[in-house]
Amino acid sequence: MTKHDGHITDIARKTAQARQLFGPDSACLLMVSGGSDSTALSYVMHELAQSGDVGPVAVLHVNHKLRGQDAEDDAEFCRMLADALAFPFFCCEVDVAHEAALAHENVEAQGRRERYAAATEALESLCLHEAVPLAEGRIVTAHTADDRVENFYMRSIVGTGPGGFRSMLYRNGKVVRPLLDCTRAELRTFVRDASQAEDAIVVRDDKGQLWREDATNAHTDRFRAYVRQNIVPKAREWDVRATDNLVRSMNLIADEDDMLDAMAEEALAEDAVLLEEGAPAQGCLLEPAFGMRPHPIQRRCIRKVLKDMLGQEERIDARSVDRVLEAFADGRPVSGHVDNIQGDIAVSANKLGVRIEPMSAFRARRKRG
Secondary structure, three states: OOOOOOHHHHHHHHHHHHHOOOOOOOEEEEEOOOOHHHHHHHHHHHHHHHOOOOOOEEEEEEEOOOOHHHHHHHHHHHHHHHHHOOOOEEEEEOOHHHHHHHHOOOHHHHHHHHHHHHHHHHHHHHHHHHOOOHHHEEEEOOOOHHHHHHHHHHHHHHOOOHHHHHOOOOEEOOEEOOOOOOOHHHHHHHHHHHOOOOOOOOOOOOOOOOOOOOHHHHOOOOHHHHHHHHHHHHHHHHOOOHHHHHHHHHHHHHHHHHHHHHHHHHHHHHHEEEOOOOOHHHOEEEOHHHHHOOHHHHHHHHHHHHHHHHOOOOOOOHHHHHHHHOOEEOOEEOOOOEEEEOOOEEEEEEOOEEEEEEHHHHHHHHHHO
8 A cells, every 4th residue: 555545544643643552663463354444454554564653563354254255255355465565464263153152142242252362362472473572562453433433322322331432442451443533434435545556555355346345234133233324324414524523522521531530540549459469350359448439430440340350342231330339338348248240250248348359269269268
């Protein structure tokens, strides 16, 4: 890809710099499905690598084994794209439908979990090979302003906490999203226009397409597809600037959300103790003083604890947060309270506070007792 259309690349560069998403020393693993958004991301990151704005870049494609030959063709397109851009290519296959059935989980949630597990492993391999500290490694996704808007409406329908209305984070741990200020239409125009340049690096599938279309996107029985095809277009009919307006509103919400998150961090530093030093995934003890914190801060603290235990991309049920809060009454721990949340996390209380830990650790401790 050439500098024929630098607009999108400039936006991504400015977003990355302003949000501190990555830098010249960062190793970046791109999550690429072969769709228009992730194809555009690949070309943008190629330009940023060429200009020295980012360190080593590699591509990951996860074949979910859900769409037969189309899925195989998606993987082949991603391999050709990575080869054309001289990016190392990681590919893995996961029978997501089978894994979802075993876990009693819906296919989309299981697919998300499998993708990020594969990305974490591939990023570690990339950093090791390139001699880049893992702390400088990034998982880069192609989420756009459209994805943020869709999330906003989805959360409006099913319910969310105030922070949920900020929708996607530009950076969530190692996961970064440099295209959140771009729309899907802009990315498609970028790919089409740039492919016309004489010296362009252009990859097409066997039908001559510049990206792969996922036919399942047209199925309105899927929640996101329903919002994308029925709700967002109505908002844009009312105001063509709906996306820009919502992005501005979400960024305002994000500023206040960041302030409350900082307050929650202070509360955890004062009133919570990790059960295993340096290992937040092993849970923590919320000391009795935590029970006197304002409920909005308590909820944020509990969400952070659960995210640290389950992974930053894992969805935390509002009911799970409420059930942890139920271990406190009148600002004090409820001795003898025991609960199981999010499928595999134990919540227990005594006079020392409320413990949140993996169920396996809870059972082992009870057995020893």
